[in-house]
Amino acid sequence: MSAATAQRRVIVVGGGLGGLWATLAIAGGGQKVLLFSLFEVMRSHSVCAQGGINAVLDAKGQRDSIDQHIHDTLKGGSWLANQPPVKSLCEAAPSLIRTFERMGVTFSRTPEGLLDQRLFGGVKHRRTCFAGASTGQQLMHGVDQQVRRLEAEGRVQKLEWWEFLGLVKDADGACRGVVAMDLRSLEVQAFRADAVVLATGGLGQLYAPQTTCSTNSTGAAASRVYQQGARFANAEFFQFHPTAMLGEDKTRLMSEAARGEGGRVWVPKDPADRREPGRILEAERWYFLEDWYPAYGNTVPRDIASRAIWRVCRELGQGVGGGDRVYLDLTHLDRGFVESRLGAILSIYRKFAGTDPLDAPMEIFPAAHYAMGGLWVDFEHDPASGGVTPGSPRNHATSIPGLYACGECDYGYHGANRLGANSLLSASYSGRVAGEAVLSCLAGIERGADDLPAAPFQDEVARQQAINRELMTGQGSESPFQLHDALGALMTDRVGVVRDNASLDRAIAALAELEGRAAHMDLREASPWANQTLAHARQVQDMIRLARVMAASARARDECRGAHYKPEFELPLPSAGDADGPAWQHYRERWRAENARWLKTTVAEHGIDGPRIDFEPVDLSVLAPDRPRDYR
Structure with missing residues (x-):
């Protein structure tokens, strides 16, 4: 059997959207995949994403365009992102949504049955497809079902409750497998592979407990390959989500969709005002985002909103009750509308705060949320299209040969600040691109990992x-x-x-x-x-x-x-x-x-x-x- 036709083995570490999409692409291309996860894949942090996924469908007739999506993403990231990957990301978004539809994802729809789209921060067009306020969970169900089909066919083997500990490199420094630990038995075992894809998510636990991230979002896997020689890029750019719910154990995300659907951020004009918010008249409220940023108001990008809230509370001393909190108010909106569009976050707030956001404003403050930086990954520029070259083995390759990275653990798409609803898009798209790149990489391998010395x-x-x-x-x-x-x-x-x-x-x-x-x-x-x-x-x-x-x-x-x-x-x-x-x-x-x-x-x-x-x-x-x- 020739090198081009031999079946190879690939290890994918991480069972969120990035890892599952990479698995689909690789196994769908005829190669064997070992899929490692710290837990059952449907517990991956991707299920926590709430507000939506961006794609230019122009469902609202606002004359939105892919060029505008590209511009908003680059501008929102302060121009720091490499532009060819961003261009290809935005161009691929509409077809990705159609693929999710065919997988059975239950997107929210208009009364006419069309895909609905909502507004998100940093943009002026309704571009965000969503499934209520549990979009990540619905996308994960769709992709997981496709991976389960391949698993039933013997093309994917899941190893859940295993933790990645490190890479195995050959004499040339190329990645040829991993060492992982069974979290039940503590057995440490080596697994051979012809390529490895790291899709291990973010690193919000560096800020615990003031983070919206899962307790498993440690960044440990990325740190381990960094210590083994992988370069790490733009680490200083970490997003603080402006609307996180206060809590004793951790902070919980109150989706940006709350602002996109008409939620308003405010504090009492008088910092000494201790009345219940419902008793504070409109004229006695300070809607500071609307005052400072009238063109975008409450839908400014997250970094802008977070710093504004920080300034109001820490520098001006006008936080609610004199503390680190401001109001996120939905009470002026139609109750049925809010319940149907934001039911998931309403449930979270009711459970952990003990009050109903339909009756009283939520109290929020910025919390560590998303890493724009991550493992450095390559791409091949396609001069003809201006984007990346489809299927190039360079796409999403790290600085260690044979090691690829996708999802939040890479740095590829967001520059200095991520636009809301671009995360589910970049996780899905980057996983697919990384998988396609791995298939091209495998075609050039002459000596498989099974032939290497022990x-x-x-x-x-x-x-x-x-x-x-x-x-x-x-x-x-x-x-x-x-x-x-x-x-x-x-x-x-x-x-x-x-x-x-x-x-x-x-x-x-x-x-x-x-x-x-x-x-x-x-x-x-x-x-x-x-x-x-x-x-x-x-x-x-x-x-x-x-x-x-x-x-x-x-x-x-x-x-x-x-x-x-x-x-x-x-x-x-x-x-x-x-x-x-x-x-x-x-x-x-x-x-x-x-x-x-x-x-x-x-x-x-x-x-x-x-x-x-x-x-x-x-x-x-x-x-x-x-x-x-x-x-x-």
């Missing part, structure tokens, strides 16, 4: 077992749970919504100290069966190393761009007025100068003493950055 696999198993033994028998005094708490507090306080270099310097020093402490843990548990503390301890160590990348990247970028905000380097926008006046001309000159210096991708490489930070150019071949972001 030594590199045995060596990596032994290394991972040694780490486990050291943790299980350690005589240290540090608790992994307390270290995680310290990490979350540190990141929230010093690498949060608003940053400054002095705080970042302290964070970098404190993280180095935390990493040292994490080498001396006491698990207080030596059980050889289902030892969750062992798995968590390993994740904490790798989260700290990834946090060092984020802090160092933030320290290296002395500007304000998207979610990365250092007030001391801000270029204040001139007052709204004549766009050709001298003030705006001078501002645009300074903005172009700043772009010449900082419109670059931050790239981190692992070093013994910490991350090494460098910068590389951004591909601007589709659309020249034409103007600064201005949502007023």
